Each structure stands twice: as C-alpha cells, then as structure tokens.
Amino acid sequence: MTTRTIDLRSLGRATLARQGLLERRPGAVEPVVAAVLGLQSQLPDAPYLALAARLDGFDFAHLTGALNEHTVVRSTLMRGTLHLVTADDFRWLRPTVQPAIERVFRSGFTKRLGGADVEAVLTAADELLAERALTHADLKAALGERFGHDDPAALAYTVQYRRMLVHMPPAGQWARGGRVYARPADNVIGTLSSADPVELIRRHLRAFGPATARDVQAWSGLSGLDDIAAQMSDEVEWFDGPDGQRLLDLSGLARPDADVPAPVRLLPEFDSLLLAHHDRRRVMTDEVRARVCVGSAVAATVLVDGVVDGIWTWARRRGGIEVRPLRRWSKAVRACVEAEGARLLELAGTPQYDLTIGEPD
Structure with missing residues (x-):
C-alpha cells in the first residue's frame, strides 16, 4: 500500500474546497447542506451566515422555505448539539450518532433522574407528542405532574436526548426567537433508517477530509471508529500527515494544490469548519x-x-x-x-x- 505525505496547508485547501469556501457552490440549499454534512445551529441565525459564505446566489428566504417544507430539519445531532441537516441525511445520521447523544445524556442527567423509571417517562412522552408538538416547558410540566419528580426538567431532557425529535418552524429561522416546539422525526419526515457508521466516515471525508479516525470521532462524538476506518481499505487512500498522523481520504476525491488562492470569508459562531477535526491546525x-x-x-x-x-x-x-x-x-x-x-x-x-x-x- 503506497502512502503519500500531506501538509497542513494542503489539508486546509482540501477541506475548504469541500466546504464551498474556495469557491461558492451554485444551486439550491439542500444539496449544499448535504455536501457540507450539516450546519451548526445552536444559534438559529448561524446556518444562514454559514450558507452565505458557501452558496452562490443564496437568499435567506431559501433556507427559511426549506425549513418550512421540512426538506431541511433542525435537531440534536453531532456531539449532542443542534444542527441543520437535510431530511434525507437525518434519517440515517441521527440513528448513527444516537450512541454519542445518549452518552451526553447519561453524563449530564443520570444523577438528576435518581430512581425515575426512564422507559415509563419515554412512553408517557410518546403519548403526549403523538397528540401535538410540544415545547421543553410543556414536557417539563406534563411529565413533572404525572411522575411527581423533584427535577421535572431532567425528565424533559430525557425525552430530548433519548427520542429522535425535530424542531418545528419557525424554530431555527433567521431572527426568530421564542418557544421551540418539537415533534417525533418520523411523524414529520417519515421512517428513519438504520445506523451506518461507514457512511458517516465516508460523508465526513467528503465534507471535511482528508481526516484521521480521531477527527471523525471528535466531530461526531462517537468512539471506536478506528477499526471501522481500517476496514475501508478498498475505498480509501492513506496519507502521512503532520506529526506522524495517519489520514485517510476517499479514493478519487480531488485535493487542490496547496497554492490555490483562498478568498476572504466570514464564518458564523460555531461554524462546522472549526469543529470538524481533533487537530484543527489546518484552519x-x-x-x-x-x-x-x-x-x-x-x-x-x-x-x-x-x-x-x-x-x-x-x-x-x-x-x-x-x-x-x-x-x-x-x-x-x-x-x-x-x-x-x-x-x-x-x-x-x-x-x-x-x-x-x-x-x-
């Protein structure tokens, strides 16, 4: 197996190209959101600013329309944080990163739940959410009353992390604050798929590569991806990177020359470019x-x-x-x-x- 070397500047240019930050991409919102594998959305305005940096001919109304049509959805995803992704990607991506989301949940809420019957809480929440979209405050009040728990907020967070919910518009839209209503994802976008960690690695490489397995883990919040990456030898090529790192990339993907000009861009808070790698020195x-x-x-x-x-x-x-x-x-x-x-x-x-x-x- 032939291994080539790659330096930080070349890594940076490759990732910038895949993120649409060397040249803005033409076309509609959904293909670009898919190509960059989601947009950070802890701050509702951030995805609009992220697309402005990446999408040629972008109009804020285009993303608002995609959210209204549910072709793009907002939910808890990578690292247990809020992202916008296409509905098609959510169907496989949320089940794939669910173990990481549940780990975030356990670290933050196990003690707060005490002896609560989590399955009973989830069943009750399912019944409530089947009737209508609910806010965190709605769930907190209803579950707190039903179970008489000392920490009803912990019950509501149990639902947020353990059930696959999506936020309903206008949540996640430009300059729109207020209460955030959520519904089960399968009620909004249809049946979800099975977890697919191999596809996760492929898509991370297409959006942010070349990368190490540790980079994919840092971005997704998942662990144990080294062995999965090692089994992808028939579709990847390997590079020796800075400080002895071993990076992989999908075979056949373009990697621009290190001297390709990179234009000035303004990126929002929490932009995915800055959070997609364990070693962020390429940017x-x-x-x-x-x-x-x-x-x-x-x-x-x-x-x-x-x-x-x-x-x-x-x-x-x-x-x-x-x-x-x-x-x-x-x-x-x-x-x-x-x-x-x-x-x-x-x-x-x-x-x-x-x-x-x-x-x-």
Missing part, C-alpha cells in the same frame, strides 16, 4: 484556537488565505458588523473583508448598516 494555529474557542464558545471568524485571521461580531443594537483582525492586514485584505461584510449585510436586509474594522490586539 487555525493552536494560538489562534485559544482566542477563538473560549470555554464552550466558538467565535465568529474571518478566513484570510484559508486560515482564521480575525474575529467578528454582529452588533445588532448599534447596527452593522464589527471586525477585529488577529494581525495587521494589508489594504487589499481589508477591502476584501469590507466587500464580504457588505454582501452579508445586503443578504440580511440591512444594507444601511456599516462594517468597521478595528486594530489587532
């Missing part, structure tokens, strides 16, 4: 990572030449975008950042607002 140094990923937060970032080189915020109260470079930028880079910001403000329907670029720390 940000460890020093930059310490400034971008603080506690459980992941800042909105500016990509310059394919790596994180700035942080930005949407200053809603004052209006506009505020950018903080992580180093001093040339006039050409500043002009590209201003153009990207103006495009984003136009898409959001706020072209009257300004983008301001501060000085690096």
Whole structure:
C-alpha cells in the first residue's frame, strides 16, 4: 500500500474546497447542506451566515422555505448539539450518532433522574407528542405532574436526548426567537433508517477530509471508529500527515494544490469548519484556537488565505458588523473583508448598516 505525505496547508485547501469556501457552490440549499454534512445551529441565525459564505446566489428566504417544507430539519445531532441537516441525511445520521447523544445524556442527567423509571417517562412522552408538538416547558410540566419528580426538567431532557425529535418552524429561522416546539422525526419526515457508521466516515471525508479516525470521532462524538476506518481499505487512500498522523481520504476525491488562492470569508459562531477535526491546525494555529474557542464558545471568524485571521461580531443594537483582525492586514485584505461584510449585510436586509474594522490586539 503506497502512502503519500500531506501538509497542513494542503489539508486546509482540501477541506475548504469541500466546504464551498474556495469557491461558492451554485444551486439550491439542500444539496449544499448535504455536501457540507450539516450546519451548526445552536444559534438559529448561524446556518444562514454559514450558507452565505458557501452558496452562490443564496437568499435567506431559501433556507427559511426549506425549513418550512421540512426538506431541511433542525435537531440534536453531532456531539449532542443542534444542527441543520437535510431530511434525507437525518434519517440515517441521527440513528448513527444516537450512541454519542445518549452518552451526553447519561453524563449530564443520570444523577438528576435518581430512581425515575426512564422507559415509563419515554412512553408517557410518546403519548403526549403523538397528540401535538410540544415545547421543553410543556414536557417539563406534563411529565413533572404525572411522575411527581423533584427535577421535572431532567425528565424533559430525557425525552430530548433519548427520542429522535425535530424542531418545528419557525424554530431555527433567521431572527426568530421564542418557544421551540418539537415533534417525533418520523411523524414529520417519515421512517428513519438504520445506523451506518461507514457512511458517516465516508460523508465526513467528503465534507471535511482528508481526516484521521480521531477527527471523525471528535466531530461526531462517537468512539471506536478506528477499526471501522481500517476496514475501508478498498475505498480509501492513506496519507502521512503532520506529526506522524495517519489520514485517510476517499479514493478519487480531488485535493487542490496547496497554492490555490483562498478568498476572504466570514464564518458564523460555531461554524462546522472549526469543529470538524481533533487537530484543527489546518484552519487555525493552536494560538489562534485559544482566542477563538473560549470555554464552550466558538467565535465568529474571518478566513484570510484559508486560515482564521480575525474575529467578528454582529452588533445588532448599534447596527452593522464589527471586525477585529488577529494581525495587521494589508489594504487589499481589508477591502476584501469590507466587500464580504457588505454582501452579508445586503443578504440580511440591512444594507444601511456599516462594517468597521478595528486594530489587532
């Protein structure tokens, strides 16, 4: 078996290309959401900003329409966090990552549940959700009353993590807050599929590769993928990467030259590009990572030449975008950042607002 070498810059260019961040993809929302294997959605506005960076001709109404039609759905997925994925991908992806979601549940709620009969709680929730969509508060109140538990919120979270629910619109839509209603996924998008960890690895490589099995595990929250990856020898090729890492990629996938230009892009908070690998140095140094990923937060970032080189915020109260470079930028880079910001403000329907670029720390 022939093994080639690959460096960080080449890894970065490959991932950027697959994420539509070297060149925006044409077409509809659903194929792009599928190609990038979902969008982080802890913050409801973030997927709109993520698609603005990746999709040519994007209009915020396109994603809102996809959510209304349930061709794209919002749910708890990778690492037990909220994502938007296509309905087709949800059918196999949620069953595949369910073990990781249940591990998150056990670590956070086992003690809080005490001696509660979890199966009885889930059965009761199934009966309630069969009648109508419910909020977390609805479940908390109904289950707390029925079971007389000291921590009714833990009962509601049991349903959130153990049952495969999707959020109902307008949850997950641009500038729409308020209560989040959920229903069982099979009532909304039809029958779900079986878990498919091999497909998980394939799709991660198509969206974020080349990668190590540890990268796929860090992104998905699953464990034990090394053995599965090792069994895919007939469809992958291997690379020797930085620090002796062994990376795999699907055979035949394009990997751009390391010197291919990478345009400036503005990415939202928690963007999947920054969370898809255990070793994130292909898109940000460890020093930059310490400034971008603080506690459980992941800042909105500016990509310059394919790596994180700035942080930005949407200053809603004052209006506009505020950018903080992580180093001093040339006039050409500043002009590209201003153009990207103006495009984003136009898409959001706020072209009257300004983008301001501060000085690096």
